[in-house]
Every structure is written in C-alpha cells, then in structure tokens.
Amino acid sequence: MRYLTADAKHPVRFILNDQPVEGNAEPRLLLTDFLRREIGLTGTHVGCEHGVCGACTVRIDGASTRACLVYAVQAEGRSVETVERLAVNGDLNDLQRAFRRHHALQCGFCTPGILMSLSQLIDEEPTADEARVREVLSGHICRCTGYHGIIAAALDVLAERQAGRHV
C-alpha cells in the first residue's frame, strides 16, 4: 500500500505528452496546479475548479478528465496528455486548424479543455454525428462562441478524417 502523508511533498512520476516527467507534490495538490506550476505547462486552464466548466480537461490514459478533480499523486505511472500535445512541431493539428477556420474560439479560455475532449471523441468515434458532438460538448462551458463554430469545426474534422484526408 502507498501511504502519503499530508505534510510532506512526495515524488510523482508519469508520462506527460509522451515524455517522462517528475516533480513533487503534497497529496492535496491538484493535477492542474502540478501541470501549471511544477511542470510549467500553462495550456491547461483553471476555471471553476470544481468540475463544472471543463476548462481544465486533460486526457489520462486516453480518457478526457477534469484535471481539477484529480490529485497529482493519482497520475503516478499514468499517461497524461494536455493541449500542448496536439500541435506537431509547432504546426497546429487538424482540429486546431478547424477551430481557427470556423471561429470556434474567441477569448480561448475554454478551448484547451474542449480540444482534449473532442480529440478523444474523434480518435475513438470517427462516425460521431452532430448530436454526439453536442453531447460531448455539454461537459464544457464556452461563454464566447455559442458553440456553433465549435460544433462545425468538430464535424469538419470528423468528415475530413472519414474521407481519409487526415493530416
């Protein structure tokens, strides 16, 4: 059994965006704060910090998850992906480019979390329809776009990938 005391920092090691990382965390440290402060990756945004807004969504072993409801020590040995994983050699990936094309963001605060949820959907359910995209998006709050651009971007990428034009 692992037993980590509240009053000390404990080493945490996991795979972050395909690279091994390590840092130290008290048990109460949220994964959001570990990513942003210990590792220095600030793409994962902190919104409501109680699991409602979806801004902090990351993928843990492939599953989109609110990082504000996970403690850093729980990531031990897991594979975590954040929005920084999406661009390839500095070039936006197809979903990110579709977001730009469809004006799927304005202020951009909610965008990293939405990109991570939609990445899982597109990876796992290539035949997802608009209703399914809307259902997945219900786990996120966007105050700028009214969601239409986001839905259009997701459907565009789903259609592109189905047509085999995945870049």
Place this chain on the structure above:
Amino acid sequence: MKPAGFDYARPDRLDEALAVLAEHTHTARVLAGGQSLGAMLNMRLVTPKVLIDISALAELGHIQADDGMIEVGAAVTQDQLLRWPGLKEQPLLAQTLPWVGHYQTRQRGTVCGSLAHGDPSSELPLVLAMLKGAVVLASQRGSRTLTAADFQTGTMQTAMRDDEMIVAARFPLAAPGCSSAFREIGPRRGDFAIVAAAAVGDQDGVSLGIGGVADTPAIRRLPWLDGAGLDDALNTIAWELRGSSDGHASAAYRRTQVRNLGRQVIGETQHALFNR
C-alpha cells in the same frame, strides 16, 4: 478552491482499505472516481484527514450478471458500465446511464460512488430504488447488504456507518414482459436533474420513480390509467412529494415537471408494452 490537506492512501487490496478505514473511522473518506467528492473537497465542504483511493483495486473492478442481478464493483466507472455488452439485460439502467453526468465525468465517476454520494437529484439512486436493487457494504466487522430503500435515508445521507464502504451495487435484471422509460429535465444535459422520472411497466400496471423533488427517490405503483385518471394520479404525486423552491426551480415548476415527465415516461412504457 484548493482542498485542505489530507493523507493519501492507495491500498493494493480491499482488506488494506478496510484496515485504514477502521483505523481512521470518522476522519477518512473513500475516494473512487472523485467526481462528487473532489468538488466537495475543493470547496472544503468536507475536510477528511485521510483519503483512501480505491479506484485501482482489482477486487472492485468487476461487472457480472448472475442470480438475476448485475453486480457492479465499487471501482467500476459509469462509462465502463455504459459500454458493457450485458447492459441490454437491464434496459432502464441502459436508458438512464447516458444522463449521468457528462462524457468527461462518466469516464472517471463510479456507479457506486454516485450511490454513496446520495444526491436526491442524481439518476443512479433513482434507478437502484426503482429496480429494488441493493448495495453491498463492507467493513472489518464483516459485510452486509442493504436494499436501496434502506440505504439512502435522506439528502446526501445514507445508512452507511463510518467504518463501512460500498464494495458493490446490485441491479436486478429486467423481468420478462416489462418495459421502461427514463426522462429528466435540467439546466444542461448532464447537469443535476431538476426533476427526473423513470417508469417500469408490466401487464398489471406501472411503477413511477421521481428524483430531484423529495429528499430520496420516490416510487409509486399505479394501475394503468388514461386521461383524467392519470392526470389526477400524477397531480396527487406531484403534491405529495412536497418539492421546495431553490435557485434552480420553483416548487410549482417541479410539480409541473412531475406531471409532464411522469405522463411522458408512463406513456412511453405503455406504448412499448401495448403498442397504443
């Protein structure tokens, strides 16, 4: 906000988890998916000294159907159950699970955790009560099984003792010749229901379950009624449940939705059974 400090225990076996729970009775909380507890910790509504993370306990990761029951271990996520091929043997559970939280929270939140949380507007306690299911509790003193009605005693209140944890939930399989329906209304899909309604019907009549209004799921058995007879029965139930007004909805709106959703789920059940 950030949670207050806690020790984090990650047992490898159930007996280790129960030992930590026995040692820290009153000050420990069991963490499975953390989709309700995590929010409460962040808001400091709860400040346990020890969190016991059972999410990786292999002993609690099973879904199995036998003895006319689907047994779901305490580490099973809502999403795992939703994707389980045998779920079609219990249509009400299959109809309801897509309404439990969001895509993102279902992949981490557990079935048993939702039951343990005992929110009166959440769907799984309603389904467990509708199906006359049960929860299996364990402690170092032994284990016991409680029916849904005996388990949930009020708003976020259960009969679970401080040294106990849920190890499994049991959902009876659907009886032959039954049909079921589920509906809810809330601010956004996946949010807590303002009113949730479930129905299970057979040749003799229909059971109607209402969540989100009273402090525990309310189940009523009705004969098949039509028109004004059904209106009267639903109106009586809407008033009996004594729903109150809060920031989400007024009491009058809740009564209206008990009548509307009740009529819808009963109608869908009746249509599926009698094709009328």
